[in-house]
Amino acid sequence: MAQDEIITAAVLVIGDEILSGRTKDQNISTIAVHLTAIGIALREVRIVGDEEGAIVAAVNVLRERYTYVFTTGGIGPTHDDITADSIGAAFGVAVDIDPRAVAVMAPAYAARGIELTPARLRMARIPSGADLIINSMSAAPGFKLGNVIVMAGVPDIMRSMLVAVTNQLRTGPKVNSVSIVVARAEGEIADLFAAHQRAYPDVAMGSYPSFSEGQYRTELVLRGADADRLEEARVGLARMLAERELS
């Protein structure tokens, strides 16, 4: 791998409950923070319902476009859990009960005195050619097929699978970020900030406003792989803000 190769990713959240508003997604932010920390650039997120056509279409677009696709949701034992079958359909491979998954699940359930019912065996259905993602939280594994990583929707289990799969991932240069917070509305710093962005085209600059208790607040965020260049841009911005009495 070239040291400066950019590794990209998309997240596909699967679940009617997110689209109906019944459940608030908690996984996108966790995955975004994790990928940024290990040097994978998250480029796109999609949320679709429990519908095979929608899942297949999204997976096939995203796996072509990005280095990795991370899915969450739809790998439980109930009839609305259709992610494994949908991934199989997307890749055009069979989905069957995988002896490796059964070998992981059976002793774990037995130890907890839980019966391995036909419903629970649904969670051992893995597309042909996939590697299992064994994890510490759940007896039922996630899996990785090609560049698609399939994880649970329950946040604790998702996190465990994300950690478990991480050492199998290629990563690129880590993007660093620094920020300056000013007690100003965006409109007051926008011209200066745009000029600074033009002076440092290799540093990504974003401005994030908030307003609470009658007080404007704007966070100016600078992001880039070169830490020295980033620090130079930050110091320059801080100086200009001070000169114009905006800091």
Add this chain to the structure above:
Amino acid sequence: MAQDEIITAAVLVIGDEILSGRTKDQNISTIAVHLTAIGIALREVRIVGDEEGAIVAAVNVLRERYTYVFTTGGIGPTHDDITADSIGAAFGVAVDIDPRAVAVMAPAYAARGIELTPARLRMARIPSGADLIINSMSAAPGFKLGNVIVMAGVPDIMRSMLVAVTNQLRTGPKVNSVSIVVARAEGEIADLFAAHQRAYPDVAMGSYPSFSEGQYRTELVLRGADADRLEEARVGLARMLAERELS
């Protein structure tokens, strides 16, 4: 409008800060709950960065596919706010300072003793043919162009714009939902629940597990437009769970 016409929507969240994990999206859930409550079916969500090509591509796919597209983010005064220009590019229309927007913004800023700088005037740049979304939280308006509704990313302002635009939207049959919570793992109720889904194909049934403090919990959610049918399905499910001593 036919009473039973299904009205659909997508949400497009625009912002590097969500993809980097710096900011946790708070708007998707708010919009999902609101649309469900007024009888609009949210079918898909996408999150893209502050990049015109990605925004244009997503807007043009989604506005063809769904009745409405709601965007959040990227309409502030700074250089990374490129949503208005991207929407203009998606529709192939010009984007200029709109006298109607200036007429709203100028007195609001004057009343607060704030200067209408060139940076702030960027927020008056509206694609040709759009209607403004005047709202109570922000002097700078959102806008609606065709079936695309463009809103701020700051949650309080987004909510205000969402409320302001609501009476301009067509709505369909409201989807009701009822639920039964059992202190069981999904695997124990999955077979019964799947059989019940087969008996009521017109009712959408989903199962949502959680686990905390050593206790399994599964929420069985039934959704549908016909309240009587929904209640019949709920009562039947509760009876079956009781008979098998699973409730």
